[in-house]
Amino acid sequence: MSKVRTFALTFRPRDGVTDEQVQKISNWCVGRSTYHHVITEKTGSARHVHVALVLRKEVTRSQVTIQMKRLFPLLSEQEQRVWMQGIKIMYNQDFLDVYMNKDDDTVVISSNLPEDKCLDAYFPPPLAARPRRLNNYYQELMSMWHKHVPPHVEVNTMNARHFLFKMMYAEN
Numbered sequence: 001m002s003k004v005r006t007f008a009l010t011f012r013p014r015d016g017v018t019d020e021q022v023q024k025i026s027n028w029c030v031g032r033s034t035y036h037h038v039i040t041e042k043t044g045s046a047r048h049v050h051v052a053l054v055l056r057k058e059v060t061r062s063q064v065t066i067q068m069k070r071l072f073p074l075l076s077e078q079e080q081r082v083w084m085q086g087i088k089i090m091y092n093q094d095f096l097d098v099y100m101n102k103d104d105d106t107v108v109i110s111s112n113l114p115e116d117k118c119l120d121a122y123f124p125p126p127l128a129a130r131p132r133r134l135n136n137y138y139q140e141l142m143s144m145w146h147k148h149v150p151p152h153v154e155v156n157t158m159n160a161r162h163f164l165f166k167m168m169y170a171e172n
Helices: 019-032 061-071 077-085 094-099 136-148 157-168
Strands: 004-011 033-041 048-059 087-089 107-112
Touching: 004 019, 004 061, 019 033, 019 048, 019 061, 019 107, 048 061, 048 094, 061 077, 061 087, 077 087, 136 157
Parallel strands: none
Antiparallel strands: 004 048, 004 087, 033 048, 033 107
């Protein structure tokens, strides 16, 4: 897992977020972040928290989820699952500029953001199309193909079938 500094959090308990829960999240963010922006949206049972966070040091997403579970240990299993799904790596400014500015009974709880939006330096590079690593079993089959099949043989379904049969059953 890669370590990053920027996270987008959404905390949405079943009956709405309480002032005590908002204060817990806000205190946690203030204590561990270089920059943060904490808001609540909506009212009543639909009230929830959004947080844009730039941590002081790089951590993995799983480290953040563990800390968040410890912050609210009394949530039900379903609420914990929704909470963990609401913790995401923030790759750009869109969460702050678009998602958190919906004017949906928004209340700013705490904010410490740079004035000139210089957060780009903190964002991790976007997920590039990385070459996928094959399963070890399939890697072994591919190396066996190149070892036992002449280069002029076309790779198609029938030839792959014959190759697998040959490898699985000894031909006499």
